[in-house]
Amino acid sequence: MTKNKSTKIVMDKDGIDRCLTRIAYEILEKNKGIENLVLVGVRTGGVYLAERLQKKISCIEAGKIPLGILDITLYRDDISASNKKPRLGKTKIPFSLDNKKVVLIDDVLFTGRTIRAAMDALIDFGRPKMIQLAVLIDRGHRELPIRADFVGKNLPSSLWEAVSVNLVEKNGVDEVVIEEGT
Amino acid sequence: MKIILAGARLIDPTKKIDAQMDILLEEGKIAKINSALLKSTKSKDAGKVKVIELTGMIVTPGLIDMHTHLREPGFEYKETVASGCAAAVAGGFTSIACMPNTSPVNDNRSITEFIRRKALEADLANVYPIGAISVNSEGKQLTEFWDLKEAGVVGLSDDGNPVMDAALMRRALEYAYSLGLPVISHCEDKNLSGDGLINEGYYSTILGLNGIPSIAEEAMVARDIIIAEFTNTRVHIAHVSTAGSVRLIRDAKKRGLKITAETAPHYFTLTDEALQGYDTNLKVNPPLRSPQDVTAIKDGLTDGTIDVIACDHAPHGRTDKELEFEYAQNGISGLETSLGLSLNLIREKILSWPELIAKMSANPARILNLPKGALSEGSDADITVIDPHLKWTVDIKAFCSRGKNSPFSRRAMQGKAVMTIVGGEIKYAAPSLKL
Amino acid sequence: MKLEKKDILGMQDLSVDEINLILETAESFLEISTREIKKVPTLRGKTIINLFFEASTRTRTSFEIAGKRLSADTINISSSTSSVVKGETLIDTARNLEAMNPDVIVIRHSAAGAPHLLSSLVKQSIINAGDGAHEHPTQALLDMMTIKEKKGRISGLKIAIAGDIAHSRVARSNIYGLTKMGAEIVVAGPATMLPRNIEQMGVKVFNNLDDAITGADVVMMLRIQLERQKQSVFPSLREYSQHYCLNRHNIKLAKNDVIVMHPGPINRGVEISPDIADDPSCSVILNQVNNGVAVRMALLYLLIGGHE
Numbered sequence: 001m002t003k004n005k006s007t008k009i010v011m012d013k014d015g016i017d018r019c020l021t022r023i024a025y026e027i028l029e030k031n032k033g034i035e036n037l038v039l040v041g042v043r044t045g046g047v048y049l050a051e052r053l054q055k056k057i058s059c060i061e062a063g064k065i066p067l068g069i070l071d072i073t074l075y076r077d078d079i080s081a082s083n084k085k086p087r088l089g090k091t092k093i094p095f096s097l098d099n100k101k102v103v104l105i106d107d108v109l110f111t112g113r114t115i116r117a118a119m120d121a122l123i124d125f126g127r128p129k130m131i132q133l134a135v136l137i138d139r140g141h142r143e144l145p146i147r148a149d150f151v152g153k154n155l156p157s158s159l160w161e162a163v164s165v166n167l168v169e170k171n172g173v174d175e176v177v178i179e180e181g182t
Numbered sequence: 183m184k185i186i187l188a189g190a191r192l193i194d195p196t197k198k199i200d201a202q203m204d205i206l207l208e209e210g211k212i213a214k215i216n217s218a219l220l221k222s223t224k225s226k227d228a229g230k231v232k233v234i235e236l237t238g239m240i241v242t243p244g245l246i247d248m249h250t251h252l253r254e255p256g257f258e259y260k261e262t263v264a265s266g267c268a269a270a271v272a273g274g275f276t277s278i279a280c281m282p283n284t285s286p287v288n289d290n291r292s293i294t295e296f297i298r299r300k301a302l303e304a305d306l307a308n309v310y311p312i313g314a315i316s317v318n319s320e321g322k323q324l325t326e327f328w329d330l331k332e333a334g335v336v337g338l339s340d341d342g343n344p345v346m347d348a349a350l351m352r353r354a355l356e357y358a359y360s361l362g363l364p365v366i367s368h369c370e371d372k373n374l375s376g377d378g379l380i381n382e383g384y385y386s387t388i389l390g391l392n393g394i395p396s397i398a399e400e401a402m403v404a405r406d407i408i409i410a411e412f413t414n415t416r417v418h419i420a421h422v423s424t425a426g427s428v429r430l431i432r433d434a435k436k437r438g439l440k441i442t443a444e445t446a447p448h449y450f451t452l453t454d455e456a457l458q459g460y461d462t463n464l465k466v467n468p469p470l471r472s473p474q475d476v477t478a479i480k481d482g483l484t485d486g487t488i489d490v491i492a493c494d495h496a497p498h499g500r501t502d503k504e505l506e507f508e509y510a511q512n513g514i515s516g517l518e519t520s521l522g523l524s525l526n527l528i529r530e531k532i533l534s535w536p537e538l539i540a541k542m543s544a545n546p547a548r549i550l551n552l553p554k555g556a557l558s559e560g561s562d563a564d565i566t567v568i569d570p571h572l573k574w575t576v577d578i579k580a581f582c583s584r585g586k587n588s589p590f591s592r593r594a595m596q597g598k599a600v601m602t603i604v605g606g607e608i609k610y611a612a613p614s615l616k617l
Numbered sequence: 618m619k620l621e622k623k624d625i626l627g628m629q630d631l632s633v634d635e636i637n638l639i640l641e642t643a644e645s646f647l648e649i650s651t652r653e654i655k656k657v658p659t660l661r662g663k664t665i666i667n668l669f670f671e672a673s674t675r676t677r678t679s680f681e682i683a684g685k686r687l688s689a690d691t692i693n694i695s696s697s698t699s700s701v702v703k704g705e706t707l708i709d710t711a712r713n714l715e716a717m718n719p720d721v722i723v724i725r726h727s728a729a730g731a732p733h734l735l736s737s738l739v740k741q742s743i744i745n746a747g748d749g750a751h752e753h754p755t756q757a758l759l760d761m762m763t764i765k766e767k768k769g770r771i772s773g774l775k776i777a778i779a780g781d782i783a784h785s786r787v788a789r790s791n792i793y794g795l796t797k798m799g800a801e802i803v804v805a806g807p808a809t810m811l812p813r814n815i816e817q818m819g820v821k822v823f824n825n826l827d828d829a830i831t832g833a834d835v836v837m838m839l840r841i842q843l844e845r846q847k848q849s850v851f852p853s854l855r856e857y858s859q860h861y862c863l864n865r866h867n868i869k870l871a872k873n874d875v876i877v878m879h880p881g882p883i884n885r886g887v888e889i890s891p892d893i894a895d896d897p898s899c900s901v902i903l904n905q906v907n908n909g910v911a912v913r914m915a916l917l918y919l920l921i922g923g924h925e
């Protein structure tokens with residue numbers, strides 16, 4: 001990742017870790033344990049966060065909760081308009097979602113369109129009992145009536161700014177950065 | 183009206199003339215050829231003579247195309263005798279010989295007479311019909327050669343339908359020879375060509391199109407040479423496309439056999455590589471061949487193995503060509519591009535000017551026994567004027583031919599017939615020529 | 618990354634990067650066919666016309682399923698007699714279809730080059746589903762996907778293609794695709810079934826099946842297409858099957874982990890013995906069918922899923 005002069009780090013490695021620990025506790029508290037609970041990470045940023053949350057939860061509570069990966073490309077509402085088509089990733093949900101409490105995990109909550117697509121996709125896989133949403137960053141600017149159940153950090157931002165969550169797994173470093181738009 | 187063509191370079195290979203000469207045309211004939219004609223005439227006949235200043239131009243005996251398909255009767259939407267003649271004079275041809283594969287086939291006196299009448303009505307180029315060898319060109323029964331000859335046929339061919347029966351071909355060569363009629367053989371062994379569409383080779387393989395092997399042509403060239411030798415007759419091989427055919431004809435000529443041959447401009451201009459993309463305008467029979475074949479054709483032109491360049495003008499309608507490749511018909515509308523493509527041979531040093539002109543006038547005249555192809559005082563005033571430097575681009579929409587099927591569309595050319603005089607009358611004059 | 622192409626006419630026109638993109642995308646689509654609800658909304662509102670001038674069950678069905686799983690509307694137009702016989706030319710058919718404004722036209726035609734003609738006439742994307750003996754790019758892509766799935770790679774593999782190469786569009790497309798991806802291709806068949814200058818496509822040529830399959834990682838047997846041969850190119854099926862049928866014995870010449878492929882439908886006992894065709898330890902013929910849907914979904918998605 002090259003950083004230009006207008007890049008600002010808003011959360012570091014420890015910050016991210018503390019947020020995830022808190023979210024793990026909150027998920028357990030809200031759902032009263034891990035029974036019927038599954039995690040689904042949204043490609044690509046949500047997948048690594050979901051894996052970390054899965055580890056944290058298993059440290060707190062005995063037992064491993066199932067983890068799925070969801071690629072929402074095929075459900076996007078802007079696919080015909082978008083010029084840069086993302087490379088299609090694999091979806092892996094190797095368990096039934098029927099009657100499960102699904103915690104959907106993504107890195108940044110912005111317009112809400114990704115989450116809308118993700119919920120459509122999840123419903124094509126089965127009939128979950130409920131869907132909850134966990135995000136590391138909520139930057140506002142919602143275009144749909146969607147709200148997160150678990151938020152790492154509310155980060156008010158302008159529309160011209162870009163918020164990215166860099167993670168060791170893909171970027172080699174844990175940090176949340178805010179960049180001014182060009 | 184007298185016409186003087188003044189100041190041009192006159193090329194007549196039959197007389198070995200290549201010099202600046204003036205020509206006086208009078209009553210449809212060539213009255214005088216002289217290097218100082220203009221001066222001597224000017225004083226006494228001023229006002230009665232039209233003087234056409236042609237400095238920088240080349241004047242040649244009227245070009246003759248001995249292999250044209252006029253589609254009338256039967257396929258007037260492709261070409262009529264009149265539209266074909268208009269294309270001929272626009273391409274610089276004063277005389278054309280038309281193949282018999284009309285509908286009905288020109289296998290009897292009435293069709294021959296019909297075509298000649300249509301040509302007289304059109305009053306553009308001289309039209310010499312070729313009669314069919316066999317009834318309906320079916321290769322079973324000989325047509326009435328004698329009657330056809332009396333009706334005006336100058337040669338015999340089942341062009342498009344090769345005579346597969348060797349015994350019938352033998353009879354045809356013998357009978358035609360006794361009448362002094364040339365037989366023009368479309369050489370294609372139908373069993374070998376089968377349902378082939380393009381030259382059999384790398385491109386037929388990758389394009390998934392059935393191949394026509396070169397041996398389909400060569401086997402029949404060899405057969406016809408053997409028959410002509412055995413019967414001591416003559417045969418003219420149409421549209422030679424392969425290196426093997428050139429070799430067979432060369433050997434036969436060396437042995438003194440009465441074999442003549444022609445090729446068409448596309449066979450020395452294009453190869454089967456051009457077929458990638460399935461352009462049906464490139465679909466011809468025989469098919470476009472390999473670069474080695476093109477080289478051999480050029481060698482054959484240089485050393486005289488190939489006597490004639492003929493268009494194989496095969497006009498078609500859009501509905502015949504805008505089809506899947508295998509359903510499209512064979513042929514190129516060639517009268518209006520033939521000279522332009524052939525002039526490349528001079529630039530490539532394959533042929534000299536006199537050699538090229540001979541292959542497009544004197545040689546076809548000799549083979550068909552036409553009193554044409556030379557510029558002599560007293561001969562018919564059939565003359566082609568060529569601007570050797572004129573740069574132009576092929577525009578199929580501007581073709582006089584009804585057949586717009588040309589793979590040379592939009593091709594840049596250099597050199598063009600700018601005036602075509604038939605029987606002393608100007609039948610075509612290019613807009614570029616300021617009269 | 619996207620496919621910068623209007624049409625998929627043949628493997629000859631596809632680059633290595635494009636092939637990789639299509640195969641990777643197809644791998645991601647495999648999972649959809651395993652779901653309870655085998656459908657995603659990606660191509661909702663798009664129209665796909667399957668224009669089949671030649672009988673085909675599996676390819677047409679595969680395209681239809683692919684379109685439907687992406688929520689496109691698929692319409693099948695089959696014409697067992699050629700359009701020429703019906704008096705309607707391909708051009709008329711194309712113009713009529715174009716006026717109905719579909720997004721993709723999938724065409725199969727017995728005439729080589731027919732998709733190219735169609736492509737020059739209409740603005741929509743064209744996918745070649747097999748044209749005469751020319752190309753069948755979606756078959757080659759699904760074959761490549763199957764090889765990659767089973768072998769983990771294509772580069773460096775020895776792949777034998779045996780049978781009637783001359784009449785096979787599958788062979789041509791696979792030769793183009795597999796050689797581009799770095800495989801070593803050998804072809805085998807009687808001389809009458811090997812088209813002229815085939816070696817210029819970058820393949821080794823054998824007349825003997827045993828020589829061709831020795832040491833092969835993949836053996837691809839072609840269907841003897843009796844309907845395509847106007848002139849008999851071999852004396853009898855009996856003689857052919859005695860020398861060119863893949864069976865228990867000759868397959869031992871190939872590598873131990875050889876996989877056996879066939880574009881189907883199989884003439885059992887002619888080009889491939891039934892016990893080999895049905896042996897799950899080497900035959901991947903049904904994987905090919907499964908991958909076919911994914912490859913076609915990927916192409917539809919890449920062609921019309923993401924621009925305009």
